Amino acid sequence: MSQKEQFKQLRDRIDKIDDQLLGLLNERADCALAIGAVKETTAGAVVYRPEREAQILRRVIKASAGPLTPTQITGIYREIISACRSGEEKPKVAVLGPVGTYSEMAAVKHFGQEVAIEFETGIEEVFRSVETGDTDYGVVPVENSTEGGIAITLDCLVITSLRICGEIDLRIRHALIGKGAEAFGMVKVVRAHPQALAQCRKWLDRHLPNAERVPMASNAVAADEAARDACSVAIAAPEAAEHYGLAVLHRNIEDQTGNTTRFLIIGRQCLSGSGYDKTSLILSAHGRDAPGSLQRLLAPLATHEINMTSLQSRPSKTGLWEYVFFLDFEGHQEETLVSRALADIQKESALFKVLGSYPRSL
Incomplete structure (x- = not known):
C-alpha cells in the first residue's frame, strides 16, 4: 500500500470516528437538556454542579487508556460539559478585569468557553457582585506558590456570606509586553499587579534595574497603559499582548519555575x-x-x-x-x-x- 493510500485509509477512519463522536455529543447534549427540564420542576435546583462535574472528570481520566494525557482529557471534557451546560444556562462569573487577566484565564479554564464573564475593577467588587446577585459566581486569587496569600481576598472571606464552591490551580507564565522589540531599550516604567512585580523581581533586577516599577490594579490594566506609552512595558500573560496590540518582548520572566496561583470559586450554594x-x-x-x-x-x-x-x-x-x-x-x-x-x-x-x-x- 502506498503512503497516499495509507493516509486516505486513516483519514477515512478519522472521518467515521468524527461522525460517531458528533452523534454521541449531540446525544449527550440532549440528555443535559432533559436534566435541565427536570430541574425546572425542582425548587432550588441549580445549573452548575461542581461536585458532579468533578466526578465526571475524575471518572473519564481513570477510564482512559491513552494516548491522551489527563490534562488533555480534562480540557476536552470541560468544554463538552461547558457546551452542554449552556443549553440550560450560561453561568455569569465575575472576575478581576479588564480583558486579559489571569482571573479571566482561570475562569475559562474551569467553566469552559460557554460562560458569561463579567469584569470588575477589584477583588472586593467581585465579592460584591456575587453577594448582590448580579453574577452567579466569582473567581478570585487566594494564594501564589511564590508570594503566598492574597491579602485582600483573605480579608473579604472573613466578612462575606458567600461560600467556596471550588478551586483552580493556574500555572502562571509571565511575559514582558510592550509596543515592539525596539521598545525594550527605551523602557522607563514597568507596570504590573504588585504580585506580578514581586514574582519577577530578580528578572527585573537583572534586565531592567533602572526602570521604575509601578503597581497597577491588574496586569491587564498595566497592558492597557503600556499600549498608550512607548516608554512603558507591562508584565502580563502572553495572551494579553494580542488583545492590547502589543508585542511579547520576553517570555517566562517569573523567578520561580512552576509559579502557580490558586483561585477560589465563590458562590451561594x-x-x-x-x-x-x-x-x-x-x-x-x-x-x-x-x-x-x-x-x-x-x-x-x-x-x-x-x-x-x-x-x-x-x-x-x-x-x-x-x-x-x-x-x-x-x-x-x-x-x-x-x-x-x-x-x-x-x-x-x-x-x-x-x-x-x-x-x-x-
Missing part, C-alpha cells in the same frame, strides 16, 4: 461531596497569650487523621497582634471524621467559620 474534596475554615484562638492555643486548634486534625493542606494568618483587625487563621484540609464536612474534627475545633475557637467544602482542583 452548599455542595455535596464529590469523593475528593477539600474544606476551608476561618479560626481564631481564645486569648493570644494562652500557651499552645494554636496547637489546640489544630490537634483534632491529627486526632482524626485528616491531612491539612494550607495554613495562613491575617491580622484580626480587632486587637493588637491578634490574628485569624485560614485553614484548608482534605475531606468534606459531611464525612464522619471531618464532622467530628470540626466539632472539636469549634470547641477551642473564639471565631469559627466554615467557608465551604468543595472538589479539589484537577
Whole structure:
C-alpha cells in the first residue's frame, strides 16, 4: 500500500470516528437538556454542579487508556460539559478585569468557553457582585506558590456570606509586553499587579534595574497603559499582548519555575461531596497569650487523621497582634471524621467559620 493510500485509509477512519463522536455529543447534549427540564420542576435546583462535574472528570481520566494525557482529557471534557451546560444556562462569573487577566484565564479554564464573564475593577467588587446577585459566581486569587496569600481576598472571606464552591490551580507564565522589540531599550516604567512585580523581581533586577516599577490594579490594566506609552512595558500573560496590540518582548520572566496561583470559586450554594474534596475554615484562638492555643486548634486534625493542606494568618483587625487563621484540609464536612474534627475545633475557637467544602482542583 502506498503512503497516499495509507493516509486516505486513516483519514477515512478519522472521518467515521468524527461522525460517531458528533452523534454521541449531540446525544449527550440532549440528555443535559432533559436534566435541565427536570430541574425546572425542582425548587432550588441549580445549573452548575461542581461536585458532579468533578466526578465526571475524575471518572473519564481513570477510564482512559491513552494516548491522551489527563490534562488533555480534562480540557476536552470541560468544554463538552461547558457546551452542554449552556443549553440550560450560561453561568455569569465575575472576575478581576479588564480583558486579559489571569482571573479571566482561570475562569475559562474551569467553566469552559460557554460562560458569561463579567469584569470588575477589584477583588472586593467581585465579592460584591456575587453577594448582590448580579453574577452567579466569582473567581478570585487566594494564594501564589511564590508570594503566598492574597491579602485582600483573605480579608473579604472573613466578612462575606458567600461560600467556596471550588478551586483552580493556574500555572502562571509571565511575559514582558510592550509596543515592539525596539521598545525594550527605551523602557522607563514597568507596570504590573504588585504580585506580578514581586514574582519577577530578580528578572527585573537583572534586565531592567533602572526602570521604575509601578503597581497597577491588574496586569491587564498595566497592558492597557503600556499600549498608550512607548516608554512603558507591562508584565502580563502572553495572551494579553494580542488583545492590547502589543508585542511579547520576553517570555517566562517569573523567578520561580512552576509559579502557580490558586483561585477560589465563590458562590451561594452548599455542595455535596464529590469523593475528593477539600474544606476551608476561618479560626481564631481564645486569648493570644494562652500557651499552645494554636496547637489546640489544630490537634483534632491529627486526632482524626485528616491531612491539612494550607495554613495562613491575617491580622484580626480587632486587637493588637491578634490574628485569624485560614485553614484548608482534605475531606468534606459531611464525612464522619471531618464532622467530628470540626466539632472539636469549634470547641477551642473564639471565631469559627466554615467557608465551604468543595472538589479539589484537577
